Amino acid sequence: MTHASQNAIPHQSVAILIIGNEVLSGRTREANAWFAAKSLFDVGCKLSEVAIVPDIQDKIVSTLRRLHQQYDAVITSGGIGPTHDDITMQSVADAFDVSLLEHADTLQMMTDYYGADALTKGRRRMARLPDGAKPIICEKSICPGAFINNVYVFAGVPHIFASQLTSVLGDFQGIAFHRIEIEANHPESSFAQELSEIQAQHTAIEIGSYPGRCGNQPTGKICVSGTDEVQIAQVKKIIEQMLKDKQKT
Amino acid sequence: MTHASQNAIPHQSVAILIIGNEVLSGRTREANAWFAAKSLFDVGCKLSEVAIVPDIQDKIVSTLRRLHQQYDAVITSGGIGPTHDDITMQSVADAFDVSLLEHADTLQMMTDYYGADALTKGRRRMARLPDGAKPIICEKSICPGAFINNVYVFAGVPHIFASQLTSVLGDFQGIAFHRIEIEANHPESSFAQELSEIQAQHTAIEIGSYPGRCGNQPTGKICVSGTDEVQIAQVKKIIEQMLKDKQKT
Structure with a gap:
């Protein structure tokens, strides 16, 4: 009953849908x-978008449908607990026009774990999965997440979310990204023009620039990332030389 | 040149658009x-949705148009610096089909501040606003944010973002929310049914339930929020009584 990936090609683009009033408040x-x-x-694997929405069924359904169509995969977080405000499984079922059903194997597993007497209505609620979904089992919780179409339904509790995501991370394996950072002792505005030209000459890698501060002095941090380590190293040298030349002028 | 609100009625629903590869990576x-x-x-004021998107112009424009139509107000964060990867002001202009223009008063203010010699191309870039936008001045940065239609364009640097938001917070003033939390020495699943019934009887307030842990014991935290303090206090008593009765059984 562990998750077996059916994805021959790893997901190239992924969105995350965070569900919970507690985040928005x-x-x-x-x-x-x-x-x-x-x-x-x-x-x-590229994380392409994050959406945070409240515990409102219509909003979860419409956002999930949009992300499901736009991206290779969607990961949801939150709203799969035992209480009335946990409406994610029902919303996922609605988004794909399927029923929410008690999953026999999951119910059996939970009955074995808690004992039949302690299987309260709230706990039993957590044995329901959208029809056709596969349970995602992790080390940290007896109650499963779910996988249906291209959507992974995970818990909101951070250590359970982490365990569930880790259990399916193989589905997301791409070509590893690399990232290096260069400290600039100048404010961003002083090298913005040169950096823009370096980016234009190296379109396969991504150059980001972020403001920093050293005492009272504004400084910059330049971030170079991409899949090609050789080119990242080359661009690093070019940027460092550019910053050295700046210092002289 | 400080921000003067034109909003007779405070914003009832707000979305936030976070722009930045550095968050998604x-x-x-x-x-x-x-x-x-x-x-x-x-x-x-209710925060209704958060979207996080990369530094890709089409994606910023389409997300901004969607949020602008769906909510009373939108707050953007990030991408208004001096470097090539800062494309928010251009994207906001595109979203509303207006030009991005140097703002005369802002340029004058920046020239006075930096001196004409130190007004680099990068800095001058930050004097551009979407045509028709008003600059939003805050204590923490000489470079302004912007307000156009129902969109507030703020910096990504946290202390500048905070200062900019604080300077316009009057636009968002509603009826104050209150929130209280109740610690439950039981797992959520044990009181899920009762809590659901209490929520059904008190629809003007919002009851959230979140799992907790005390040593090895799963516990719960119940959060009651809304605008009606009297009803919140009543519901608190009802929930506390329900938890007491649980303890006896």
Whole structure:
């Protein structure tokens, strides 16, 4: 009953859908999209978009349908617990026009784990999966996530989310990205023009520039990333030389 | 030149659009949506959706148009710096089919601040605003944000974002929300059914339930929020009684 990937080609583009009023009201700082962003970057898969929506069924359904159509895969986080405000499994079922059904194997597994007497209505709720979905089992929870079409349905609790994502990370394996950072002792505005020209000459890699500060002095951080390590190293040298030349002028 | 709100009625629904490859690649943990979520909750304005998109012009334009149509107001964060990867102002102009123009007062202010000699091409880039936009000035940066239609364009650097949002927070003033939390010494699944019934009887307030843990014991946190403090207090009592009764059984 462990997750067996059916994806011959790894997912090239992925969106994450975070579901939860607690994030939008500022009660909880979002952590799962951040964990997923790092995990996906490490295996060479592009995180293309993150959406955070409230516990409103229509909103979950419409957002899920949009992301499902736009991207190779969608990962959802949150709303699969035992209480009334956990409506993600029902929303996923609705998004794909299927029923939400008790999953026999999952129910059996949960009955074995809790004992029949302790299988409350709330717990039993967590044995329901959209019709046709496969359960995703992880080490950290007896209650499964789900996989249906190109959608992975995971928990909102960070250590369970992390365990569930890790259990299917093979589906997302691409060509590893690399990233290096260069500290610039100048404000971004002083090298913006030169950096723009270097980017235009090296379109296979991505150059990002971010403001920094050293004491009272504005500085910059330049981030070079991509799949081609050789070109990243070349561009690093070119940028470092450009910054050296700046210092002289 | 400070921001003067033209909004007779405060914004009732708000979306945030975070722009930046650095967030989607896991380099940077998103902080501004979280800050905004807390700030908006405190003034009684509902944060309805957050979208995080990469530094890709088409994607920024299409997402901004969607959010602009769906919500009373949109706040963007990121991509207004001096370098080639800062394309937010151009994208906002494109989204509303207007030109991106040097803003005379802003340019004058920046020239006075930096001196004409130090007004590099990169810095001068930051004096451009979508045609018809008003600059949003804050304490933390000489380079302005912008306000056009129902869109607030802010910086990605957290202390500047916070200062810019704070300077216009009056536009978002609603009826203050209140939130209380109740610790439950039981797992969520044990009171899920009762909580669902309490929520059904009190539709004007919102009850959220979140899993917790005390040592090896799963516990729960129940969060009651809304604008009616009296009803929140009543519901708190009802929930506490329900949890007490659970303890006896």
